[in-house]
Amino acid sequence: MTLDLLVPLLFIFGLAIFLGVEVISRVPSILHTPLMSGSNAISGITIVGALVAAGEGHNTVSTILGTAAIIFAMINVVGGYMVTNRMLSMFRKKEDAK
Amino acid sequence: MKFIAEVFYLIAALLFVTGLKKMSKPETARNGNFLSSFGMLIAIVATLVHYNILDWTYIIGGILAGSVIGLILAKTVKMTEMPQMVALLNGYGGLASLLVGFAEFSRQFYDVTNPDVMHSIDLYTSITIILTVLVGAITFSGSIIAWAKLKEVMTGKPILFKGQQFVNAAILIAAVVGGVMFCINPADSYYIFIALIGIGLILGITSVIPIGGADMPVVISLLNSYSGIAACLAGFVIQNNALIVTGSLVGASGIILTKIMCKAMNRSLANVLFSGFGAVQVKSGSGEKGEVNPVSVEDAYALLEAANSVCIVPGYGLAVAQAQHACRELADLLEKKGTEVRFAIHPVAGRMPGHMNVLLAEANVSYDHLYEMDAVNPIINTVDICLVIGANDVVNPAAREDKSSPIYGMPIINVDYSRTVIVMKRSMATGFAGIENPLFYKSNTRMLFGDAKNVLQGLVAEFKKV
Numbered sequence: 001m002t003l004d005l006l007v008p009l010l011f012i013f014g015l016a017i018f019l020g021v022e023v024i025s026r027v028p029s030i031l032h033t034p035l036m037s038g039s040n041a042i043s044g045i046t047i048v049g050a051l052v053a054a055g056e057g058h059n060t061v062s063t064i065l066g067t068a069a070i071i072f073a074m075i076n077v078v079g080g081y082m083v084t085n086r087m088l089s090m091f092r093k094k095e096d097a098k
Numbered sequence: 099m100k101f102i103a104e105v106f107y108l109i110a111a112l113l114f115v116t117g118l119k120k121m122s123k124p125e126t127a128r129n130g131n132f133l134s135s136f137g138m139l140i141a142i143v144a145t146l147v148h149y150n151i152l153d154w155t156y157i158i159g160g161i162l163a164g165s166v167i168g169l170i171l172a173k174t175v176k177m178t179e180m181p182q183m184v185a186l187l188n189g190y191g192g193l194a195s196l197l198v199g200f201a202e203f204s205r206q207f208y209d210v211t212n213p214d215v216m217h218s219i220d221l222y223t224s225i226t227i228i229l230t231v232l233v234g235a236i237t238f239s240g241s242i243i244a245w246a247k248l249k250e251v252m253t254g255k256p257i258l259f260k261g262q263q264f265v266n267a268a269i270l271i272a273a274v275v276g277g278v279m280f281c282i283n284p285a286d287s288y289y290i291f292i293a294l295i296g297i298g299l300i301l302g303i304t305s306v307i308p309i310g311g312a313d314m315p316v317v318i319s320l321l322n323s324y325s326g327i328a329a330c331l332a333g334f335v336i337q338n339n340a341l342i343v344t345g346s347l348v349g350a351s352g353i354i355l356t357k358i359m360c361k362a363m364n365r366s367l368a369n370v371l372f373s374g375f376g377a378v379q380v381k382s383g384s385g386e387k388g389e390v391n392p393v394s395v396e397d398a399y400a401l402l403e404a405a406n407s408v409c410i411v412p413g414y415g416l417a418v419a420q421a422q423h424a425c426r427e428l429a430d431l432l433e434k435k436g437t438e439v440r441f442a443i444h445p446v447a448g449r450m451p452g453h454m455n456v457l458l459a460e461a462n463v464s465y466d467h468l469y470e471m472d473a474v475n476p477i478i479n480t481v482d483i484c485l486v487i488g489a490n491d492v493v494n495p496a497a498r499e500d501k502s503s504p505i506y507g508m509p510i511i512n513v514d515y516s517r518t519v520i521v522m523k524r525s526m527a528t529g530f531a532g533i534e535n536p537l538f539y540k541s542n543t544r545m546l547f548g549d550a551k552n553v554l555q556g557l558v559a560e561f562k563k564v
Contacts, residue, residue: 006222009334009342016343019405019539020350026122029445030468032355032452033180035121036322039132039351040187042114044138045344046194046329048107049336053201054160055151061204067156069197072190074164075171080187081135082172087180088128088458094464 034087041080049071106144107340113137114344118351124202124465141340153297177460178417181450185245185318191325191487195332196295199230202335203291207284220285223335228277228294230331236305237324243306244317248449254311263372266304273297309370315450316359322351355451363446364497364508388539390526395553396545398520399560404516405482407438409474411511412454413447415488415524416550422461424554425487429463431561440481440513441467442474446494452510471511484513486521488550494527505533519543522550 012047050073054066114137120130175183207219246252276294280287324436330345361368370522393401402408416422429439430433441458448454456466478484486493496503499509512518514537519545537543546553 005337006334009116009204009337009339012339013330013342013346016346017350018191019115020118020347020552021354023118023122024347024351024354028124028544029358029470030443030455030465031121031124031127032358033184033450033456033532034127034131034452035118035351036184036319036355036451037180037187038117038121038134039322039326039348040184040191041138042117042134043325043348044194045141045328045341046191046198046332047333048141048338048340049198049202050160050194051145051151051157052336053198053205054148054156055146055149055153056205059204060334062201062498063153063156063196065137065201065204067160067193067468069201070157070160071164071167072197073194074161074186075168076191076194077135077138078165078168079171080168081131081138082169083175083180083183084131085128087177087459088131090456090459090462091124091127091465092254092459093466 031088031091037080037087038084041077041084042075044073044080047077071073100148100277103148104339105146106140107338110137110141110144110340111343113140114347117346121298121519128492130232135148137447150457160199165294165435179249180453180456181314181318181448182245182248183222184450185241185314185321188318188321188325189238189241189245192241192321192328194234195325196231196234196298198332199227199234200295203227203231207287209563221281224281224287226331226334228280228291230328230335231275231291231295232273232277232298232301233324233331234328235295236302237321237328239299239302240317240324241302241321242308243303244314244321247306247311248314248318254314256310257307262304262308265286266301269297273301305371308372311364313370315446316363316367317446318354318450319352319355319359320367321352323349323356326350326352335537336377358445359451362509364505382449390538390545391541391543393520393544393546395546395548395556395560398553399482399545399557401520401544402432402437402485402557402559405437407440407481407483408432409440409481409484409513409516411442411444411484411486411489411493411513412458413444413492414449414454415490417454417457417488418447419488419550421487421554422457422463424551424558426458426461426463427558428554428561431558439467440469440474442469442471442478442484444471444489444511447489447492453543471509474511478512479515481516482518484511484516484519486513486519486523487554488522490523490535491533493537494533495537495540496533496535500536505534513537514540514542517542520546522546522548524549 050069053062113133117130117134280290326345327560333341433439437557443454493513495514497505497508
């Protein structure tokens with residue numbers, strides 16, 4: 001029965017992959033390192049799942065696992081965005097620097 | 099209420115896409131990163147508001163702990179250490195997905211602290227959970243090995259042993275069999291589930307240890323993709339569109355970078371993953387060597403002084419010698435006297451995609467001076483001097499000329515087509531891949547031996563004398 005649920009999810013998945021390839025192939029190679037750290041930050045979206053697991057309080061095990069997941073996902077989010085910002089702030093043109 | 103949360107997830111996903119789109123130009127990239135982080139904030143807040151959160155202590159504690167660790171990592175990491183940082187973040191992303199899958203398993207199926215209650219399980223959930231856990235585990239342990247290799251706490255050399263392919267195949271089969279058993283008969287599945295986590299972790303380790311240090315750019319790109327796929331799978335488990343969309347974006351990004359890196363090394367992904375390149379000591383057609391023309395710093399200065407256009411080709415050796423600032427200073431001095439200066443960056447210069455660009459940007463090299471290999475090669479015969487600093491294999495003409503060379507066919511920066519090449523090098527030792535470089539024996543090549551930083555500072559001093 002729940003296999004029916006899969007169809008719209010796969011639909012979204014397919015379109016998102018297509019969109020991702022289109023958008024990311026336009027990123028120039030000089031920005032590939034910030035792209036990677038930035039996409040690391042974005043993959044911290046797993047935090048959404050972690051928050052649900054930790055917060056709904058169904059049982060101890062899922063609360064502990066969820067909390068651990070929150071910590072690691074949050075390291076990704078905060079670490080990823082901040083280090084990306086740090087790198088991108090170094091990319092300057094000569095005129096801007098002076 | 100679910101409707102409102104979904105709308106906010108949609109807004110977050112749109113912000114992520116817009117953010118990535120703005121990464122296409124250095125001018126807008128920072129703004130894009132900001133938009134993307136704002137999207138993340140929206141997604142987190144929407145989740146906290148929408149779901150029936152019973153206990154805030156763990157959530158707040160977890161968020162605070164993760165933020166502080168992330169903040170410290172981001173503030174203290176050195177730019178030369180970025181590959182390790184990204185490897186670590188990939189691993190944490192995989193681990194987070196693994197934990198979410200595990201937590202869902204405990205929540206929906208089987209709680210070890212309350213073993214009498216066993217919930218009914220549907221096929222969809224059991225398949226998605228097991229895939230999330232497997233991919234998450236592979237990403238985590240594989241990234242930790244990649245991190246250890248980059249950090250040089252373990253050998254960068256490929257670790258190979260007899261029957262390795264067989265062992266890997268056996269582990270893979272065990273994972274598939276275990277996965278199927280779990281899905282078919284989830285009733286007594288708890289131990290199978292735990293065993294599968296273990297198998298995933300082992301698979302991550304055994305698949306990364308045979309890959310050499312020089313191939314790490316490919317591996318971290320691939321693991322980057324895995325971390326996205328793991329997040330995407332976790333989205334299938336909890337049926338959350340935000341996770342599916344975002345995970346796919348990251349998955350696509352990692353795959354594109356992997357492809358670019360493979361192309362830049364002229365190797366197939368299968369070749370990188372399974373061949374243990376560098377383990378076999380390769381000897382290329384070394385017959386015709388010839389004379390090298392060593393020059394002094396003064397001679398090199400005279401050559402540079404007279405040049406109208408200079409193209410600097412940096413390699414990771416530049417970063418190892420901590421010579422980025424001296425290099426930028428030299429470039430500034432050349433520019434001041436009217437010389438055209440370009441930096442030509444090979445895609446695999448550095449330890450991860452785009453690494454060299456970040457290192458030069460950190461040394462205040464203006465980004466409009468940074469050129470991709472494909473932009474430089476067509477005009478390289480108009481360049482008076484190519485200054486090769488700490489790069490070797492990426493300028494090796496054997497890739498173009500010598501069919502017996504292991505790097506034959508790899509795209510290189512054709513520095514030997516410029517009028518004069520000055521190669522800055524510590525000694526005549528071979529590069530990362532251990533391959534002879536005929537460039538050093540060409541008639542238009544001058545060898546400038548010494549530590550890159552000292553030599554560059556010497557050149558800067560010569561320019562300042564006048």
